[in-house]
Amino acid sequence: xxxxxxxxxxxxxxxxxxxxxxxxxxxxxxxxxxxxxxxxxxxxxxxxxxxxxxxxxxxxxxxxxxxxxxxxxxxxxxxxxxxxxxxxxxxxxxxxxxxxxxxxxxxxxxxxxxxxxxxxxxxxxxxxxxxxxxxxxxxxxxxxxxxxxxxxxxxxxxxxxxxxxxxxxxxxxxxxxxxxxxxxxxxxxxxxxxxxxxxxxxxxxxxxxxxxxxxxxxxxxxxxxxxxxxxxxxxxxxxxxxxxxxxxxxxxxxxxxxxxxxxxxxxxxxxxxxxxxxxxxxxxxxxxxxxxxxxxxxxxxxxxxxxxxxxxxxxxxxxxxxxxxxxxxxxxxxxxxxxxxxxxxxxxxxxxxxxxxxxxxxxxxxxxxxxxxxxxxxxxxxxxxxxxxxxxxxxxxxxxxxxxxxxxxxxxx
Amino acid sequence: xxxxxxxxxxxxxxxxxxxxxxxxxxxxxxxxxxxxxxxxxxxxxxxxxxxxxxxxxxxxxxxxxxxxxxxxxxxxxxxxxxxxxxxxxxxxxxxxxxxxxxxxxxxxxxxxxxxxxxxxxxxxxxxxxxxxxxxxxxxxxxxxxxxxxxxxxxxxxxxxxxxxxxxxxxxxxxxxxxxxxxxxxxxxxxxxxxxxxxxxxxxxxxxxxxxxxxxxxxxxxxxxxxxxxxxxxxxxxxxxx
Numbered sequence: 001x002x003x004x005x006x007x008x009x010x011x012x013x014x015x016x017x018x019x020x021x022x023x024x025x026x027x028x029x030x031x032x033x034x035x036x037x038x039x040x041x042x043x044x045x046x047x048x049x050x051x052x053x054x055x056x057x058x059x060x061x062x063x064x065x066x067x068x069x070x071x072x073x074x075x076x077x078x079x080x081x082x083x084x085x086x087x088x089x090x091x092x093x094x095x096x097x098x099x100x101x102x103x104x105x106x107x108x109x110x111x112x113x114x115x116x117x118x119x120x121x122x123x124x125x126x127x128x129x130x131x132x133x134x135x136x137x138x139x140x141x142x143x144x145x146x147x148x149x150x151x152x153x154x155x156x157x158x159x160x161x162x163x164x165x166x167x168x169x170x171x172x173x174x175x176x177x178x179x180x181x182x183x184x185x186x187x188x189x190x191x192x193x194x195x196x197x198x199x200x201x202x203x204x205x206x207x208x209x210x211x212x213x214x215x216x217x218x219x220x221x222x223x224x225x226x227x228x229x230x231x232x233x234x235x236x237x238x239x240x241x242x243x244x245x246x247x248x249x250x251x252x253x254x255x256x257x258x259x260x261x262x263x264x265x266x267x268x269x270x271x272x273x274x275x276x277x278x279x280x281x282x283x284x285x286x287x288x289x290x291x292x293x294x295x296x297x298x299x300x301x302x303x304x305x306x307x308x309x310x311x312x313x314x315x316x317x318x319x320x321x322x323x324x325x326x327x328x329x330x331x332x333x334x335x336x337x338x339x340x341x342x343x344x345x346x347x348x349x350x351x352x353x354x355x356x357x358x359x360x361x362x363x364x365x366x367x368x369x370x371x372x373x374x375x376x377x378x379x380x381x382x383x384x385x386x387x388x389x390x391x392x393x394x395x396x397x398x399x400x401x402x403x404x405x406x407x408x409x410x411x412x413x
Numbered sequence: 414x415x416x417x418x419x420x421x422x423x424x425x426x427x428x429x430x431x432x433x434x435x436x437x438x439x440x441x442x443x444x445x446x447x448x449x450x451x452x453x454x455x456x457x458x459x460x461x462x463x464x465x466x467x468x469x470x471x472x473x474x475x476x477x478x479x480x481x482x483x484x485x486x487x488x489x490x491x492x493x494x495x496x497x498x499x500x501x502x503x504x505x506x507x508x509x510x511x512x513x514x515x516x517x518x519x520x521x522x523x524x525x526x527x528x529x530x531x532x533x534x535x536x537x538x539x540x541x542x543x544x545x546x547x548x549x550x551x552x553x554x555x556x557x558x559x560x561x562x563x564x565x566x567x568x569x570x571x572x573x574x575x576x577x578x579x580x581x582x583x584x585x586x587x588x589x590x591x592x593x594x595x596x597x598x599x600x601x602x603x604x605x606x607x608x609x610x611x612x613x614x615x616x617x618x619x620x621x622x623x624x625x626x627x628x629x630x631x632x633x634x635x636x637x638x639x640x641x642x643x644x645x646x647x648x649x650x651x652x653x654x
Contacts, residue, residue: 317507
């Protein structure tokens with residue numbers, strides 16, 4: 001019941017010094033808003049990346065050549081390792097080796113200039129099979145994708161990404177026309193619709209052709225950059241990963257698992273990795289933002305000390321009327337906590353507004369599939385932390401107030 | 414009434430050591446006050462009368478000597494107990510009123526109840542009663558900063574009364590008032606003594622004000638110069654509206 005009166009007294013105290021109170025809590029406002037923005041944008045970025053990984057499909061398993069990367073040099077080595085070969089593909093296709101394998105597609109990729117007349121463009125070139133469309137749900141909006149026979153027969157056919165088509169053909173029809181890559185003519189049989197970024201590739205800026213053709217005529221290689229496997233069901237993904245591993249080790253004569261010259265990625269695994277990385281980054285940024293809360297707390301302490309001095313007579317009077325040291329202590333503590341909690345609330349509102357604005361810009365001007373998310377956890381954290389800041393930085397001024405001698409305080413001018 | 418005195422001080426001394434140099438304010442004061450007595454303490458400024466009142470009102474502790482309140486030595490009270498006694502058994506009226514300007518009359522009078530442990534549901538009733546007893550019922554919801562000096566002091570008296578204390582300490586209650594308001598305030602204070610049988614300890618340097626008491630103690634340089642009953646006690650007329 002005293003609490004209610006203390007609250008009222010604190011609020012009326014703040015009202016008499018409106019602009020001072022607002023300036024005081026600015027540090028807290030900025031700190032909490034920064035935490036909110038970082039966490040909201042972090043969560044949004046994480047959702048965006050995760051939804052891209054999800055678009056790979058939950059039954060998809062990717063076999064990558066080389067060791068599991070532990071650092072940047074390992075990542076580069078996965079691009080030049082030739083450990084995945086045709087015989088591995090054949091071994092994986094044997095039903096008794098990988099019983100739950102539904103489909104399999106080798107992938108090769110590289111970059112080269114594509115020319116049509118005087119127009120040239122340098123897209124990423126992907127060698128693949130028609131399984132691509134099924135796995136990623138990307139189909140040509142004009143023309144068609146090459147079929148299995150064309151893959152087997154090393155056909156000189158390509159399907160263009162929408163941006164590649166625009167660069168080379170402008171408004172002209174592309175299907176049926178020819179493009180030149182490495183001095184060789186390729187027939188355009190299809191154009192993909194606008195799709196944007198899709199897991200590790202940007203469909204708009206790539207060219208698809210049969211992997212056999214790409215290996216033979218463009219890259220001159222006999223190995224694959226990836227092997228993509230579809231399991232028959234999501235539940236069988238772990239078993240299939242196990243079977244693939246066993247088959248490839250057998251095919252490569254590997255007995256020591258640490259000597260594996262390939263590694264396997266699944267959607268679940270990738271989501272886990274990305275999720276934990278973005279969470280760490282977000283938390284780190286939030287911790288940086290939290291520093292401004294400490295700065296804000298010092299501002300609160302400063303103004304509370306001023307307030308104690310200004311209200312020395314009031315403290316003396318309250319003591320004369322029977323307030324104990326504890327009563328005075330709690331009065332000033334509550335006031336500090338109200339200040340910071342108020343700052344916390346304003347900060348949450350500001351942070352929400354800014355992150356909402358940012359998500360609006362990202363979706364409307366940058367065409368990202370960005371979803372605004374209100375970080376409940378960050379909001380709770382912001383309020384909690386700012387109240388704790390009020391408690392910590394309010395305790396010294398409140399203690400000073402409580403220790404004032406009533407006679408000295410009453411004599412104070 | 415109880416035969417033992419309400420207040421008893423013996424060889425009370427108080428020395429301030431603010432700047433290292435000890436400054437004696439009280440140099441051995443002894444007297445006692447019975448329950449229901451109205452005592453005025455007089456003396457020129459710097460004679461130690463405020464210091465004495467602060468000690469009697471449990472706002473400060475003596476350096477030497479003994480102070481018994483209701484037969485119990487002040488030294489045996491903790492600070493928290495002192496606050497409790499101030500709240501329950503003592504009321505204070507100051508020269509500068511010491512009202513909180515942002516609060517209404519009612520809220521100001523309620524202030525001691527905040528620390529009393531009395532249930533909140535009784536607060537309004539008690540505060541209203543106290544305000545009525547000083548004749549300010551019509552000012553109940555006014556902001557205290559909007560009142561005249563005399564009204565402010567009567568609010569302060571209502572605040573001192575709200576916990577039904579045994580003793581009221583008044584430190585120059587008329588010092589900031591014009592004579593008419595001063596008379597009204599003194600009449601209110603005297604009524605508390607005569608009608609309610611409350612003990613009053615009043616500090617003043619005006620003989621006129623002191624003559625409302627039954628007894629006058631004069632201090633000079635931290636010592637009791639004289640301690641005499643008032644021969645012709647001044648009886649206030651009712652000045653209240």
